[in-house]
Amino acid sequence: MDNIEKNIRHILQNIQIAEVKRSPKGECPVQLIAVTKNHGVAAVEAAAAAGLTIVGENRVQEATEKQAQASANVKWHLIGHLQTNKAKQAVKLFDLIQSVDSWHLAEALNKAALTCGKRQDILLQVNIANEATKFGLPAEETMDMAQRVAATLPGLRLCGLMTIAPFVEDAEMVRPYFKEMKRLFLALKELALPGTDFRWLSMGMTNDYQVAVEEGANLIRVGTGIFGPRSYGVQGGL
Numbered sequence: 001m002d003n004i005e006k007n008i009r010h011i012l013q014n015i016q017i018a019e020v021k022r023s024p025k026g027e028c029p030v031q032l033i034a035v036t037k038n039h040g041v042a043a044v045e046a047a048a049a050a051g052l053t054i055v056g057e058n059r060v061q062e063a064t065e066k067q068a069q070a071s072a073n074v075k076w077h078l079i080g081h082l083q084t085n086k087a088k089q090a091v092k093l094f095d096l097i098q099s100v101d102s103w104h105l106a107e108a109l110n111k112a113a114l115t116c117g118k119r120q121d122i123l124l125q126v127n128i129a130n131e132a133t134k135f136g137l138p139a140e141e142t143m144d145m146a147q148r149v150a151a152t153l154p155g156l157r158l159c160g161l162m163t164i165a166p167f168v169e170d171a172e173m174v175r176p177y178f179k180e181m182k183r184l185f186l187a188l189k190e191l192a193l194p195g196t197d198f199r200w201l202s203m204g205m206t207n208d209y210q211v212a213v214e215e216g217a218n219l220i221r222v223g224t225g226i227f228g229p230r231s232y233g234v235q236g237g238l
């Protein structure tokens, strides 16, 4: 547990250093999300004790269990692919759903949100490198999707974009993808679509968050760098 606090401090320092290298400066300050998937509820408590206010989960079931046990006051973000039949549960669980990757899912979330009387904050997930193994909208469909969401789904509030860069040894290799995401983000922000609150550009994980911040990310999702490796199958070490 000591390590968790130390790891978080270290990452926050690196984020500060990366923020200085940004241009233009003075954008929305970076928020660090503790990705607690595959770790137990103690990970949530430890992240909160170290001052973090957002946790990221990738599965509805796991988040349900953890929310029932957690006493920390944190925001919950969904960062993993969501099946439409779990839209209702997801709307109840999550403050921000970052992984909206199809029109079909957006419609299901809209319906669920309207039923619950909630305006659901969402990000559109973009498959910026067109990887066959990843979810997300092709970059060239993102503008159109954003416009349709804003125009026709009043249960949703579009708050920005999310991406998962290709996994590479050298994070410099993915810098062009982050740049591309930033361009897309700014182009959409400029449209100032009614009913949207375009503020979050979620990109950067343990392996590449510094480069992501340099290129303008303001939501960073780190798991391994905070909690160590995940053990799959069992709900891990913590």
Ligand SMILES: *Cc1c(COP(=O)(O)O)cnc(C)c1O
Residues within 6 Å of the ligand: 035, 037, 058, 079, 080, 164, 205, 206, 207, 221, 222, 223, 224, 225
């Ligand atoms: C697991 C996960 C992360 C965290 O990955 P690490 O490499 O452990 O930091 C970030 N984003 C998404 C979407 C994830 O699924």
